[in-house]
Amino acid sequence: MLLKFESKYFYNCKKFLSTTAKPYSSLPTPKSWPLIGNAHLFGKKGPYTFERLTEAVNSLAKELGPVFKLKLGSTEMVISIDPEDSKKMFQAEGVRPFRPSFPALEHYRKNTYGSFGIVPGNGSEWYKFRKAINPLLKQLVYEAYFDRQKKVATNFADSLKAQLDGDGVLRDVHFHLTNFAIQAISVVTPGNLELSETEEFKEISKANVEFMDGLFRTFMGPPLWRLFKTKGYRLLENAHNKFHSLLKDKVDSAWVSFSSDPTNFKTEHPFMFEIMKNPELSKEDVVMLVMESFIGGIDATATAAAMCLNYLALNKESQEKAAKESQSAQNDFPYIRACIKETLRLSPTAGGTSRFLFRDAVIGNYLIPAKTLVSAFSSISSLQEEYFENPDSFVPERWLRDEELYKKHHPYASLPFGHGPRMCPGRRLADQELQLIVSEILKKYKLISIDDSPVGMVFRMNRVPDRKIDLKLVEKM
């Protein structure tokens, strides 16, 4: 791991921790090979693939116990599927949590633009960007986009009618919802994209897939991109360039509006206003942050929406309750919000959360030293009977206090947006977008599943559906 630690952020404190904890060296681990460690398990002849990392971790936890060590090339990490360990990891993450960087992205940005951005950044560089993006979590800021995002959702739901095939089926729901996610985030950042052409959507969608693919390949594979431009690196570079040139133009024109009428700009574009007035960000930093929030807002939102519609198509009673709520004149949808929470419990778009510990911690009764990489796999605990009754069933009621099926859950068992100072800054906005699109679609259509075989998840940086989701949409009179 080529991460440069800023040592002021880490400290060792073994003497304050339990003396009964076992040493780090005694952590269970699969049989290791010289140089590559456990990477052979994910090789051509190995039992696992990185695409199905959650399943691999689940299987290894059955063999080795809930906490174990894995060494992939030069990277050693502790993995836990126990939410109590997840809690301890977050307690030891410090105020500026370190996450594994994306070295290829960092390298490209540093050499091309001299600005890292929030996702690959750590320490002071990350903090500068994080402070700037945090206003997005404020109700006053994300709610300012409610009406515009509602309009996007209404128009999108209307447009679906023309996309149905002869049998009334919407093929590849995830693809269509990617277009929705692009429009919904573009209202916020850069704020002035105004997409209308199908070709533009196609290009952004394609660049999004290539960006995620390139990021995943350069992140998981050996760092050969340091020697020559590998396929993964080229995908990343091309997609990055596409996003950068598209967004830079829009940010340039936003600067003109910002300077000519700041008061009006603040009302119209509160998020852009917050980042543009930030004296710590250079103009290039602003483009980078716009790009990160734009890209961050596409994949996971589209996946969550597609999976949620599929669960609703499969669960008639839930669909009826959600549809009834969608007809109400209110702008608040507690049942639909619970459907989204339940979707993200069953099909989280992230496998878990990873941190380099800021201080020593006892995890699974092992003493883990500061700077160790720990991964808490909540995509496994969120499906365990121990934490959720009937874990494989879609039960939105389990999240609603007034319902009989409501249960107070372990607060770290399902963490689809992460936790702590590095928690997803777009979570409130995503929740708003998801409620709007689910309610607008249910207002107009009845959803019917035409294939009830399970939809799994595969990693493409984020986890995405492992097969196409096709749904029959019957227009309501």
Ligand code: HEM
């Ligand atoms: C359903 C939708 C979404 C899901 C499930 C999701 C999930 C996540 C997760 C799990 C993380 C890592 C958190 C951690 O390490 O603790 C994250 C980080 C991030 N997300 Fe989201 N996200 C979603 C939507 C969005 C949206 C709409 C934006 C747009 C602003 C966004 C921007 C980001 C950014 C910039 C980060 C990096 C934060 C940092 O490193 O400090 N996400 N997201």
